[in-house]
Amino acid sequence: MRREGERRLPDDATLTTPIIRLTDLRKSYAGAPAITGLDLDIASGEFFTFLGPSGSGKTTTLRMIAGFEQPDAGRIELDGKDLAGSPPYARAVNTVFQDYALFPHLTLRENVAYGLRARRVPNAEALARADEALATVRLEGFGDRRPGQLSGGQRQRVALARAVVNRPRVLLLDEPLGALDLKLRHQMQVELKQLQQQTGITFVYVTHDQDEALTMSDRIAVFNRGGIEQVATPWELYERPHTEFVAGFVGVTNILREDGTLFALRPEKIRLSSTGAAAEGERSIAAKVTAASYLGMSTRYLLTTATGEALTVVEQNAGFGDGAPRWAPGVAVHANWAPRSAWPLASAPIIETPGRTAS
Ligand code: ADP
Ligand code: MG
16 A cells, blocks of 8 residues: 555654543443544644544544543543543533524623633633633624624634633534535634634534535544544545545545555546547546536536446636636547556555554
8 A cells, every 4th residue: 555655643743742632432322332442642733623424423522522421431631631530611621512602691701701700710800811812703892792793703703712711722613613604604714723823722623524624624533433534634635545435525536446456536637638648657548528517617527438437527627718618528538647646545444543652
């Protein structure tokens, strides 16, 4: 397998204690396994994302880190300290949920200061820190307003301010943008990333949306059926997926089979031409265009090869003059790609425990 040159952790991460370490974590609900033996290190200051389909165990893992759920087995460490038996309020983590319940009768400043007051931070200090936190989420001067006067995106920012004001070591976010429309979600993705960089707080972010994960994350853990299939940077996940599941979940892919090995070949790495005369060393197969979808920035072609296999190809609409689709349905083409673009997949997940020594 071609695995050399993979970067597993930020360069300094292997030298320091991870801020969060999960070791052989397990959890069942009424005998049905939800988490099936999970190992993971998260480095301090990372924007770390749990990505996976619904039911794959992302929320369960997050809730165990927060202390809302108890694992059946395994260890959860924060800064090298075992959290077993430590209640949620005693952990230096804060959680931001999708349905961010704000107190409607309180001002934003009072909403944000609420948790500090509950922890007996003096009033003046609590209010000053609340204003500071509101400024951090770009709601400077909004302190006297009430939640009813805010848009959905602004309410989400107040919820963030409420978490950030506690200065947690780790912020846990479970699909916090799920309720927002697409445009606002994109805007909030950028803001969240900025907030994370500005505060230096470690973010553990849950999403089922691969675009969102790729946009924001330093590293991503791909969840499947209660386990992690791969931990990697966004580009590694896309360019070097370990498994067919990861290749299919992160982006669109073609799966080729050759001599019993599966290969992932991304649609944009295939070059279409009318002749098979490919560049030196290129692979080439004859195919027929079955569908052409013009998408503005790109055109997506569905091809059928002579052996009946489907291939998806995406061409950027750059440099083709008028940008109109080059190939019409029914046309015979050749699909060409460099051999190194076809990435070999493992038949089973490679469970990584980066930088770990057996214990
Ligand atoms: P995700 O957040 O990735 O969608 P979850 O962690 O919520 O997944 O769920 C993982 C599995 O555990 C699912 O099969 C789900 O039905 C089950 N599960 C989660 N929470 C509970 C619960 N409180 N009671 C029973 N089953 C649960
Ligand atoms: Mg969930």
